[in-house]
Amino acid sequence: MASFNKVILMGNLTRDPQVRYTPGGSAVAELGLAVNRSWFDKQTNSRREETTFVDVTLWGREAEVAGEYLAKGRPVLIEGRLQLDSWDDKATGQKRSKLRVVCEHMQMLGSRGEGGGSAPGAGRSDAGESASSPESYREPAGFNEPAGGGPPDHGGDDDVPF
Numbered sequence: 001m002a003s004f005n006k007v008i009l010m011g012n013l014t015r016d017p018q019v020r021y022t023p024g025g026s027a028v029a030e031l032g033l034a035v036n037r038s039w040f041d042k043q044t045n046s047r048r049e050e051t052t053f054v055d056v057t058l059w060g061r062e063a064e065v066a067g068e069y070l071a072k073g074r075p076v077l078i079e080g081r082l083q084l085d086s087w088d089d090k091a092t093g094q095k096r097s098k099l100r101v102v103c104e105h106m107q108m109l110g111s112r113g114e115g116g117g118s119a120p121g122a123g124r125s126d127a128g129e130s131a132s133s134p135e136s137y138r139e140p141a142g143f144n145e146p147a148g149g150g151p152p153d154h155g156g157d158d159d160v161p162f
Contacts, residue, residue, distance in 0.1 A: 005081040007101050009054060010109070011035035013074050017058075019067035029063035031056045031070070033078065033101075056080070058103040066106060075109040 014032035021027055033056050038049040056078055058066050070076060080103040089096045 006079070007082055008077070008079050009033060009035050009056075009101065010075070010077045011054070013070055013072050013076060014053060016072050017063075017066040017070050019063055027060060027063035027067070029058040029066045031058070031066060031076075033076070055098070055100045056103055057083075057100060058106060062103060062106050069108060077107040077109055078103050079105040079107075 011033045014034050017029045017031045019027055019029045033054045035052045035054060036049060037052070038047060040046075041048045078101060080101045083100055083102045084097055085100060086095065086097040088094070
């Protein structure tokens, strides 16, 4: 049977990332993410909102980047997978479990003023602007202009078809 485990979340950090290192030298960061959902409740005729708090684990270079550039309140997009952690509670002896997201890709959102770091797309190795980007595209002179250089003469307002 086929299975698929993919999570995409966008929200704000609830705390500063906590970065640790394994004995083997791999970086591990733990973050808390608050994801808001809003809707209109027809029964109460009011706007409602709920917040879901999600624990996220990052590994390797992304963990180091999170520790260096992210801070509480900063918006971030996380792509990853769900993982179920299970343990025995030492105080009560009960079996406990918790779902967490293991991050496979992180994208910082917002501007530098929102908790530090860089804007989306910063740090990419694109040399110059792409010729297809709207900011750098310029139409050639005379493009989409009628012959003669000016707007076509339709002979007055009486010929308007509406």
